[in-house]
Amino acid sequence: MVKAKKFIEKLLHLKGEPDHDEDAIHSEAEVLTRVPKKVPGLVQRIQENDPSLTSVRLRCRAKEAKDLAGALRHNHTVTALDLYHNFLGIEGVQVLADSLRHNTTVSGLNLGDNNIGPLGMMALARALQSNRTISFLGLTWDKIGAGGARSLAAVLRANRTITDLVLQVNNIGPEGAAALAGALPHNSVLARLDLYGNHIKTEGAKALAVALEENRSIVNLDLRYNDIDSEGAKSLARAYSRSNIAHLDLRGNDIGEEGAEAFANAIMNNPQKICLGVEDVAIAKERLDMPHYVGDELQVICNLKGFFFLA
Numbered sequence: 001m002v003k004a005k006k007f008i009e010k011l012l013h014l015k016g017e018p019d020h021d022e023d024a025i026h027s028e029a030e031v032l033t034r035v036p037k038k039v040p041g042l043v044q045r046i047q048e049n050d051p052s053l054t055s056v057r058l059r060c061r062a063k064e065a066k067d068l069a070g071a072l073r074h075n076h077t078v079t080a081l082d083l084y085h086n087f088l089g090i091e092g093v094q095v096l097a098d099s100l101r102h103n104t105t106v107s108g109l110n111l112g113d114n115n116i117g118p119l120g121m122m123a124l125a126r127a128l129q130s131n132r133t134i135s136f137l138g139l140t141w142d143k144i145g146a147g148g149a150r151s152l153a154a155v156l157r158a159n160r161t162i163t164d165l166v167l168q169v170n171n172i173g174p175e176g177a178a179a180l181a182g183a184l185p186h187n188s189v190l191a192r193l194d195l196y197g198n199h200i201k202t203e204g205a206k207a208l209a210v211a212l213e214e215n216r217s218i219v220n221l222d223l224r225y226n227d228i229d230s231e232g233a234k235s236l237a238r239a240y241s242r243s244n245i246a247h248l249d250l251r252g253n254d255i256g257e258e259g260a261e262a263f264a265n266a267i268m269n270n271p272q273k274i275c276l277g278v279e280d281v282a283i284a285k286e287r288l289d290m291p292h293y294v295g296d297e298l299q300v301i302c303n304l305k306g307f308f309f310l311a
Contacts, residue, residue, distance in 0.1 A: 039058065039060050039064045039067065039068070040067075042056065042058060042068075043067050043068055043070075043071045044071075046068070046071035046072060046075050046077075046078060047070075047071045047075070049075055049076050049077050050077060051077055053077055053078060054077055054078060054079050054080065055078070055079065055080040055082075056078055056080065056081050056082065057082040057083075057084075058081075058082070058083055058086070059085075059086060060083070060086055060088075060092075061086065061087070061088070061092070062088055062089060062091045062092035062095075065083075065086070065088050065092040065093075065095055065096055066092075066095045068096070069095040069096045069098060069099035070099065072096075072099045072100075072103050072106070073098075073099040073102045073103060074102065074103075075103065075105065076104070076105050077105065078105060078106055079105055079106060079107050079108065080106070080107070080108035081106050081108065081109050081110070082108075082110040083096075083109075083110060083111055083114065084110050084111070084112045084113055084114075084138070084140075085112070085113040085114075086113075086114050087113075087114060087115050088111070088114040088115070088116065088120075089114070089115050089116065089117075089120065090116065090117060090119050090120040090123070092114070093111065093114065093116045093120040093123055093124055094120070094123045096111075096124075097123045097124045097126065097127035098127065100124075100127040100128070100131050100134070101127050101130050101131065103131070103133070104132070104133055105133060106133060106134060107133050107134055107135045107136065108134075108135070108136040109134050109136065109137055109138065110136075110138035111124070111137075111138060111139055111142065112138045112139060112140035112141055112142065112166070112168075113140060113141040113142065114142055115142065115143055116139075116142045116143070116144065116148075117142070117143050117144065117145070117148070118143075118144055118145050118147035118148040118151070120142070120144075120148075121139075121142070121144040121147070121148030121151045121152060122147075122148070122151045124151075125151035125152055125154060125155045128155045128159065128162075129154075129155060129158070129159075131161070132160075132161055133161060134161055134162060135161050135162060135163045135164060136162075136163070136164040136166075137162055137164070137165050137166070138166045139165075139166060139167050139170065140166055140167070140168040140169060140170075141168065141169045141170070142170055143170065143171065144167070144170045144172065144176075145170065145171055145172060145173075145176065146172055146173050146175040146176035146179065147176075148170065148172070148176070149167075149170070149172040149175075149176030149177070149179045149180055150176070150179040152165075152167075152179075152180065153179040153180050153182060153183040154183070155183075156180070156183035156184070156186075156187045156190065157183045157186045157187065158186075159187065159189070159190075160188070160189050161189065162189065162190060163189055163190060163191045163192065164190075164191065164192045165190060165192065165193050165194065166192075166194040167193075167194060167195055167198065168194055168195070168196040168197055168198075168222075169196065169197040169198065170198055171198060171199060172195070172198045172199075172200065172204075173198070173199050173200060173201070173204065174199075174200055174201050174203035174204040174207070175204075176198070176200070176204070177195065177198065177200035177203075177204025177205070177207055177208055178203070178204060178207040180193075180195075180208070181204075181207040181208045181210065181211035182207075182211070183211075184208075184211040184212065184214070184215040184218065185211055185214035185215055187215065187217060188216065188217050189217055190215075190217050190218055191217055191218060191219050191220060192218070192219070192220040192221075192222075193218055193220070193221050193222070194222040195221075195222060195223055195226065196222050196223075196224045196225060196226075197224065197225045197226070198226055199226060199227050200223070200226045200227070200228070201226065201227045201228065201232070202227075202228055202229050202231050202232035202235075203232075204226070204232075205223065205226070205228045205232030205233070205235060205236055206231075206232055206235045208221075208223075208236070208239070209232075209235035209236045209238065209239035210235075210239070212236075212239040212240075212242075212243040212245065213238075213239050213242045213243055215243065215244075216243075216244050217244070218243070218244065218245060219244055219245060219246045219247065220245075220246065220247045221245055221247070221248050221249070222249045223236070223248070223249060223250055223253070224249050224250065224251045224252045224253070225251070225252035225253070226252075226253055227253065227254075228250065228253040228254075228255060229253075229254055229255065229256065229259070230254075230255050230256040230257075230258040230259040230262075231259075232253075232255070232259075233250065233253070233255035233256075233258075233259025233260075233262060233263065234258065234259055234262040236248070236250070236263075237259070237262035237263045237265070237266040238262075238266070240263070240266050241266040241269055250263075
């Protein structure tokens with residue numbers, strides 16, 4: 001216990017707010033490769049099924065995306081495709097989505113910052129209904145809104161391959177969160193759901209909490225900066241203690257003392273879990289004095305904005 005407390009004090013100088021640069025916001029899975037490729041030469045290599053070409057990061061526009069989509073349709077070597085920050089829009093995403101109906105090798109797809117909107121998400125969702133290989137899907141900053149979330153929810157109800165879904169900053173709101181929540185009890189493979197910065201508010205948090213009590217696949221949930229208050233946090237704390245979630249991030253939400261205490265109690269009942277981002281360090285430190293935390297197997301990391309428990 002003394003060791004754990006000293007570790008906390010050592011880390012109290014850290015700041016809790018996440019960085020907002022591109023590399024910090026996107027997971028390693030999203031950054032498939034950092035070297036942009038020239039479109040014509042790359043398309044030819046894809047068409048020829050170049051065995052050395054497995055991961056691709058490409059800067060292109062809608063017209064070039066059409067050539068790329070045609071090449072990908074029957075390609076058997078590319079497994080990771082990063083089209084982040086291309087502004088493909090609806091037209092570009094539609095042609096790409098059509099190729100994904102036929103492609104059987106791409107498992108990692110990053111379409112972040114492409115301004116696909118609800119209609120683009122609808123086209124992509126139709127392709128995902130028949131695609132059986134994509135496991136990572138990155139859609140950060142794509143303006144899909146609640147309508148796009150509803151299209152994606154329809155996919156998640158039946159999809160058996162997507163395990164990692166990143167929807168940061170898409171303004172899905174409470175309505176979109178509720179749509180996704182409705183799909184989760186029917187999904188048995190999604191392990192990570194990232195809803196950073198979507199303004200789901202307390203209503204969306206409560207909808208997710210209800211769904212998480214039935215879902216058994218999600219182990220990592222990111223709800224940073226979502227306007228969640230203490231009532232939403234209390235609902236999530238109950239779900240946390242009854243679900244398989246191992247890592248929950250609530251930084252940037254005004255969960256207050258009541259919300260923090262609800263999580264502290266949930267953690268005491270489930271000390272084997274990780275809880276990241278409860279926003280009251282004083283309560284955390286106070287709880288560490290309790291006998292539940294005796295034992296060298298418990299490590300505690302704490303900073304000015306959050307803490308997590310790892311056994």
